[in-house]
Amino acid sequence: MTETSPVHVLDELRWRGLLAQSTDEAALREALSAGPVTFYCGYDPTAPSLHHGHLVQLIVMRHLQLAGHRAIALVGGATGLIGDPRMSGERTLNEKSTVAEWTTRLQQQIARFLDFEGENPARMVNNLDWTSALSTIDFLRDIGKHYRLGTMLAKDTVARRLASDQGISFTEFSYQILQGMDFLELFRRHGCVLQTGGNDQWGNLLSGVELIRKVEGAAVHVLTTPLITKADGTKFGKSEGGAVWLDPAMMSPYAFYQFWLNVEDADVIRYLKIFTFVDAARIAELETAARERPAAREAQRALATEVTTLVHGQEATDRVRAASLALFGRGSLADLDEATVRDAVAELPRATVRPGVDSVIDLLAATGLVAGTGAARRTIAEGGAYLNNTKVVDPATIVGPEDLIAGRWAILRRGRRSLAVVDAEPSGA
Numbered sequence: 001m002t003e004t005s006p007v008h009v010l011d012e013l014r015w016r017g018l019l020a021q022s023t024d025e026a027a028l029r030e031a032l033s034a035g036p037v038t039f040y041c042g043y044d045p046t047a048p049s050l051h052h053g054h055l056v057q058l059i060v061m062r063h064l065q066l067a068g069h070r071a072i073a074l075v076g077g078a079t080g081l082i083g084d085p086r087m088s089g090e091r092t093l094n095e096k097s098t099v100a101e102w103t104t105r106l107q108q109q110i111a112r113f114l115d116f117e118g119e120n121p122a123r124m125v126n127n128l129d130w131t132s133a134l135s136t137i138d139f140l141r142d143i144g145k146h147y148r149l150g151t152m153l154a155k156d157t158v159a160r161r162l163a164s165d166q167g168i169s170f171t172e173f174s175y176q177i178l179q180g181m182d183f184l185e186l187f188r189r190h191g192c193v194l195q196t197g198g199n200d201q202w203g204n205l206l207s208g209v210e211l212i213r214k215v216e217g218a219a220v221h222v223l224t225t226p227l228i229t230k231a232d233g234t235k236f237g238k239s240e241g242g243a244v245w246l247d248p249a250m251m252s253p254y255a256f257y258q259f260w261l262n263v264e265d266a267d268v269i270r271y272l273k274i275f276t277f278v279d280a281a282r283i284a285e286l287e288t289a290a291r292e293r294p295a296a297r298e299a300q301r302a303l304a305t306e307v308t309t310l311v312h313g314q315e316a317t318d319r320v321r322a323a324s325l326a327l328f329g330r331g332s333l334a335d336l337d338e339a340t341v342r343d344a345v346a347e348l349p350r351a352t353v354r355p356g357v358d359s360v361i362d363l364l365a366a367t368g369l370v371a372g373t374g375a376a377r378r379t380i381a382e383g384g385a386y387l388n389n390t391k392v393v394d395p396a397t398i399v400g401p402e403d404l405i406a407g408r409w410a411i412l413r414r415g416r417r418s419l420a421v422v423d424a425e426p427s428g429a
Helices: 011-013 025-034 052-066 096-110 136-146 149-154 156-163 175-188 199-216 253-261 263-273 281-294 298-312 314-327 338-345 361-365 371-379
Strands: 038-043 070-075 122-128 192-196 221-225 349-351 385-387 409-414 418-423
Touching: 011 025, 011 052, 025 221, 025 314, 038 052, 038 175, 038 385, 052 070, 052 192, 052 199, 052 221, 052 263, 070 096, 070 175, 096 371, 136 199, 156 338, 156 385, 175 199, 192 199, 199 221, 253 338, 263 298, 281 298, 298 314, 314 361, 314 385, 338 409, 349 361, 361 371, 361 385, 361 409, 371 385
Parallel strands: 038 070, 038 192, 070 122, 192 221, 349 418
Antiparallel strands: 385 409, 409 418
């Protein structure tokens, strides 16, 4: 992984498409140039895992830390109990025990992306530490008195929710005050003068800027990243609005790798800049390759390798790359471990196999790789049918126990790209 080049970190972020807006860019640039700046980004435990949107923020934090600035990762054990207001309606409040568990899980995920040791260690904090003992009266007197209702009502999400049939509860309406209080607390405790986040959080981020100005008479900064979309303007994710989870239990490393491998040509260079630390010279080479040799998908393979290694580590990346190659005949299926095979075949068309009974012809039809047994016979005759990457030449071939990978699966392939799996254990994983 190539670290941030020695240009000003704001220029690096802008070139990579990671800078949407800031409160006062000239003042922020001067502060970042003058010496180490303490900054923070908050992550609310509203799910058991971080996703691709959080990954953008973690990468921004890493860029800033690599540039010598002091990182604070805040996991919102308190704000996670409330929930950031959404455009679509009121959140369902999670149990306190669930939020506590998810807080720990998010802390463990974040710890992999930042350096918490060495000369410039990052710091992990939980806003429950300074809110749990705060009384309602103290909250209203010391914090609430600095907020004006008109300003709070003007926030985009609040205004939209008020105009909707669902409205907005006082609980979610108060979220912006809690986030502002976080910035104030970190300013007081650690000299934090910069908050980063997504551009959709602009209003909540400004809450802390205004609170610190009123309470401490100090100027602090906010920096946001743009919403990451596809080239056609649609949402970025597994599907429209779907999340790319960072937890391997929620999205396997194989599925994660395949997601990035299947990125469209129109998006791949932009995503290389955003989601990796690959330097400008190498990205320029990959851009040329994508333009001149698009079928080779060199840029997509670099993207998938870099992001999967960043999130899941080199060992997991090596396993999923080996599986990806082996499924299409460019490696040994027998060398793959059971867990990797399970992940690799999870989304393939499938059928149940009775070892020693079912023929390749029947299974080609049963998996939908061909339209029927007649088409299966023609595919075999034309040399286009494969069992575990071995060409099937005898139409009477039966799938036997010896053909099962890890005693369970066999891979059928039609031509170069059409795959299916037959499973000796149809009841599930």
